[in-house]
Amino acid sequence: MGAKIAAKAAVRERPRKTLPVFSALPNLLTYVRIGLVPMMVGAYMILSYPVSHWTALFIFIIAALTDALDGHVARLWKQGSNFGKMLDPIADKILVSAALLMLSASGALQGVWLFAGLVILSREILVSGLREHLAHIQVSAPVTSLAKLKTIMQMTALGFLIAGKAGDAIVPYITEIGLLLLLGAALLTLYTGYGYLKEGLAHFAKEGAER
Numbered sequence: 068m069g070a071k072i073a074a075k076a077a078v079r080e081r082p083r084k085t086l087p088v089f090s091a092l093p094n095l096l097t098y099v100r101i102g103l104v105p106m107m108v109g110a111y112m113i114l115s116y117p118v119s120h121w122t123a124l125f126i127f128i129i130a131a132l133t134d135a136l137d138g139h140v141a142r143l144w145k146q147g148s149n150f151g152k153m154l155d156p157i158a159d160k161i162l163v164s165a166a167l168l169m170l171s172a173s174g175a176l177q178g179v180w181l182f183a184g185l186v187i188l189s190r191e192i193l194v195s196g197l198r199e200h201l202a203h204i205q206v207s208a209p210v211t212s213l214a215k216l217k218t219i220m221q222m223t224a225l226g227f228l229i230a231g232k233a234g235d236a237i238v239p240y241i242t243e244i245g246l247l248l249l250l251g252a253a254l255l256t257l258y259t260g261y262g263y264l265k266e267g268l269a270h271f272a273k274e275g276a277e278r
Contacts, residue, residue, distance in 0.1 A: 093155075094154060096133040097133070097154050097158045099130075100133045100134060100159075100162060101162075103126050103129060103133075103162075104165045105165075107126040107127050108165055110126060111123035111169055111173070112169065112172070116232075117233035117236070120229060120230055120231055120232070121233060123229050124230050127162075127166065127225065127226060127229055130162050131162070131222050134155075134158070134159055156195070157195075160192075160195065163187070163188075163191060163221065163222075163225070164188055166225045166229065167184040170228050170229070171184060175242075179250075180246050183252075183253035186253040186256055187221060187249075187252060187256050193263075194260060194263050197263050197264065197266075211262065213255060214255075217252050217255035217256055220248050220255065221248075221252040221256075224245045224248035224252055225245075225249070226245075227241050227242065227244055227248065228245040228246070228249065230242075231245075
């Protein structure tokens, strides 16, 4: 009798198997976001107007939702991982960069608006490099509230601009609102990017002084 009770207790206490990090649900959502990028670009560039705009917008919205969902799932189900922390911002930058290049190639971004897109793209590359270096020396660079606001403005702007003329036909000034939001995101990008750069340079100076 005692042996049976001990066996049942051992079964209950046996630790649950955890999913491999590569197949955890948050990372699967990130894979989906990356996979949706070429579909978005293909729909926008290949399909006929206005189907091209609406299809690309739908895919972009789904991709953006996976960005919000993967972090929530990771926290809720305690499936966060270093691999996920590395892959998630890469997927975000692929999505944003592809959308900006797509809009530039189609002529939706020109002049000062193209410069705003270039500022955003350049900042993404700069911050990625800084984060990689800071992570290498085990220094965290937390996302600020302004950076989160910048991301919201940026994604909203890209959504409006992808809708473009098709959106203007239903709600006037969709394109103009998208351009203004993109400019606002670019200004926030400069400000938050300067904060990251300042922090990175401080650590570079500290490293030089310790040598």
